[in-house]
Amino acid sequence: MSAATRDAAVVAERTQLVAGTRVVDVRGLGRAFAGRSVLQGIDLQVNAGEIVALIGRSGSGKSTLLRILAGLDAEFTGGVEVNGRVAVAFQDARLLPWRRVRENVALGLRNDDRNAVAEKELREVGLGDHLRSWPLTLSGGEAQRVSLARALVRDPNLMLLDEPFGALDALTRLEMHELVLALWKRRRPAILLVTHDVDEALALADRVVLLADGRIAHQERVVLDRPRQRENHDLVEKRIRLLTELGVHEKGAVL
Amino acid sequence: MSALEQEGVSVTSVRPGRQEALGVEIPTRKRRPVSLPLRRPGRRFRRLISPLVVLILWQLTHTFKLISELKLPPPSELTTTGWNLIAHPIPAYGSLQGALVISTQRFAVGFFFGAVVALILATAAGLSRVGEAAIDPLVQGLRTIPLFGLIPVFLVMFGIGDLPKILIVALAASVPLYLNTYAGIRSIDGKLFELGRVLGLARGELLRNVVIPGALPQALVGLRQSLGAAWLALVVAEQINANSGLGFMIIQAATFLRNDIIFVVLLVYTILGLITDWIVRRMERRALAWRPDLVAQ
Ligand SMILES: Nc1ncnc2c1ncn2[C@@H]1O[C@H](COP(=O)(O)OP(=O)(O)OP(=O)(O)O)[C@@H](O)[C@H]1O
Ligand SMILES: [Mg+2]
Numbered sequence: 001m002s003a004a005t006r007d008a009a010v011v012a013e014r015t016q017l018v019a020g021t022r023v024v025d026v027r028g029l030g031r032a033f034a035g036r037s038v039l040q041g042i043d044l045q046v047n048a049g050e051i052v053a054l055i056g057r058s059g060s061g062k063s064t065l066l067r068i069l070a071g072l073d074a075e076f077t078g079g080v081e082v083n084g085r086v087a088v089a090f091q092d093a094r095l096l097p098w099r100r101v102r103e104n105v106a107l108g109l110r111n112d113d114r115n116a117v118a119e120k121e122l123r124e125v126g127l128g129d130h131l132r133s134w135p136l137t138l139s140g141g142e143a144q145r146v147s148l149a150r151a152l153v154r155d156p157n158l159m160l161l162d163e164p165f166g167a168l169d170a171l172t173r174l175e176m177h178e179l180v181l182a183l184w185k186r187r188r189p190a191i192l193l194v195t196h197d198v199d200e201a202l203a204l205a206d207r208v209v210l211l212a213d214g215r216i217a218h219q220e221r222v223v224l225d226r227p228r229q230r231e232n233h234d235l236v237e238k239r240i241r242l243l244t245e246l247g248v249h250e251k252g253a254v255l
Numbered sequence: 256m257s258a259l260e261q262e263g264v265s266v267t268s269v270r271p272g273r274q275e276a277l278g279v280e281i282p283t284r285k286r287r288p289v290s291l292p293l294r295r296p297g298r299r300f301r302r303l304i305s306p307l308v309v310l311i312l313w314q315l316t317h318t319f320k321l322i323s324e325l326k327l328p329p330p331s332e333l334t335t336t337g338w339n340l341i342a343h344p345i346p347a348y349g350s351l352q353g354a355l356v357i358s359t360q361r362f363a364v365g366f367f368f369g370a371v372v373a374l375i376l377a378t379a380a381g382l383s384r385v386g387e388a389a390i391d392p393l394v395q396g397l398r399t400i401p402l403f404g405l406i407p408v409f410l411v412m413f414g415i416g417d418l419p420k421i422l423i424v425a426l427a428a429s430v431p432l433y434l435n436t437y438a439g440i441r442s443i444d445g446k447l448f449e450l451g452r453v454l455g456l457a458r459g460e461l462l463r464n465v466v467i468p469g470a471l472p473q474a475l476v477g478l479r480q481s482l483g484a485a486w487l488a489l490v491v492a493e494q495i496n497a498n499s500g501l502g503f504m505i506i507q508a509a510t511f512l513r514n515d516i517i518f519v520v521l522l523v524y525t526i527l528g529l530i531t532d533w534i535v536r537r538m539e540r541r542a543l544a545w546r547p548d549l550v551a552q
Contacts, residue, residue: 094450098468136546
């Protein structure tokens with residue numbers, strides 16, 4: 001089966017699933033560290049193929065929520081259900097410095113053609129020339145793309161992205177947005193994207209969830225085609241509302 | 256300071272950025288001053304100059320009759336002595352090559368067992384809390400015991416055969432290797448273990464991809480230290496109770512006031528030490544190829 005037909009098959013399968021399947025179902029979730037409550041009463045559902053952006057001030061519990069969904073933290077209260085294959089990309093690209101780029105992407109894969117699959121994925125994120133590079137020789141954007149390839153190669157139903165573009169300059173960030181959208185269009189995984197950046201959230205997400213004081217304080221649904229115009233009237237309004245909820249009042253400011 | 260740093264290789268400044276590592280100027284990003292330990296061809300030979308000067312001065316002490324050649328035999332005489340010990344051995348000393356084989360065997364066996372035990376213990380202590388609680392206090396205690404104080408104890412327990420010497424070598428080798436490997440495992444970024452969990456790595460995969468390569472730089476520093484300690488331990492152990500080997504040769508030579516023979520044997524020890532050190536260096540260069548300061552070369 002060619003790569004294109006495989007992708008098409010995956011998209012078809014996911015599109016059928018979209019009719020209601022929940023990839024994430026969180027009910028009444030709470031988490032406390034040493035008695036200090038960080039998350040409480042969180043209800044969050046993510047449908048198959050949906051892009052949800054999670055924004056909130058620093059320390060609002062975004063990473064904590066993501067770690068619980070990734071299965072890295074089991075000390076929570078309430079109900080958490082995650083269906084299907086999950087892949088995670090961290091803010092730091094978190095590559096093994098002593099494994100070459102291709103081996104980093106193939107890490108943990110069990111199939112015989114793991115290296116070929118990893119190579120194909122790296123070509124898709126535009127790193128076909130770096131298969132044999134050492135991670136520490138990559139630029140920040142390149143390292144993040146490797147991290148993205150490592151997540152994608154697992155063909156996830158759910159991608160958990162914890163500020164994967166936080167450390168990148170504005171231009172590289174925009175490039176990464178395009179890349180993520182292109183990959184998403186082809187494979188349609190659900191994406192839960194943590195970000196500080198309201199503009200990033202509005203550019204990418206179907207739904208923006210705002211976390212404050214350990215609760216979901218506000219949600220915005222965005223039903224515009226991508227790529228989106230930042231000046232779109234609807235988006236400008238949503239941006240102002242979100243910034244106000246975050247406690248920032250300057251028009252158009254970025255956190 | 257680690258062994259790598261001593262060679263002028265900065266160990267702590269592992270930072271991303273290929274262009275930076277290559278020292279290439281790029282206008283769009285902040286540039287940091289980078290000093291690379293470039294290997295120019297003259298460098299190796301420059302390092303040979305001072306030892307050669309010392310060797311010449313040493314020979315001159317003989318030419319100008321400054322010191323009795325009985326006390327400090329010149330390099331020229333040592334070559335003759337060395338050759339005679341190989342080609343025309345006399346019973347009082349035995350042949351140099353015979354002694355070399357015996358000592359090398361003791362070293363190899365002792366070092367091997369010491370290293371294997373150290374690596375197993377360090378892995379157990381580094382990876383599990385129970386292992387740490389059980390093993391670490393013992394080794395920390397062991398390390399405070401003056402090793403050479405144990406030689407007479409071993410003499411009483413095991414006689415003057417090979418066993419006590421092998422044990423001393425094994426002990427000397429194991430302590431630095433254990434300490435460094437343990438520290439190396441503990442220094443691995445916990446985030447990488449988290450990554451392993453997210454990727455669903457099995458125990459073996461985690462060991463092969465995270466634990467071993469992560470602990471390796473520090474473990475290699477330990478390997479070098481333990482090689483040094485083990486050679487020293489062998490020299491001392493062989494001089495106190497032996498009837499064969501390089502150390503025994505030294506004791507015999509001292510009895511007959513043959514400083515030239517002692518110098519030759521010491522030279523052999525030095526060469527052996529240099530060889531093992533060279534092997535570890537080769538291993539380091541292979542195993543640490545991923546470091547940017549080495550990648551850039
Ligand atoms: N392991 C931990 N032990 C104790 N407190 C923790 C732990 N992990 C997180 N916290 C606390 O939980 C709160 C939420 O942390 P979290 O990392 O989820 O914030 P965040 O929203 O991701 O912030 P940022 O945007 O800065 O990444 C913080 O106050 C933090 O100090
Ligand atoms: Mg965070």
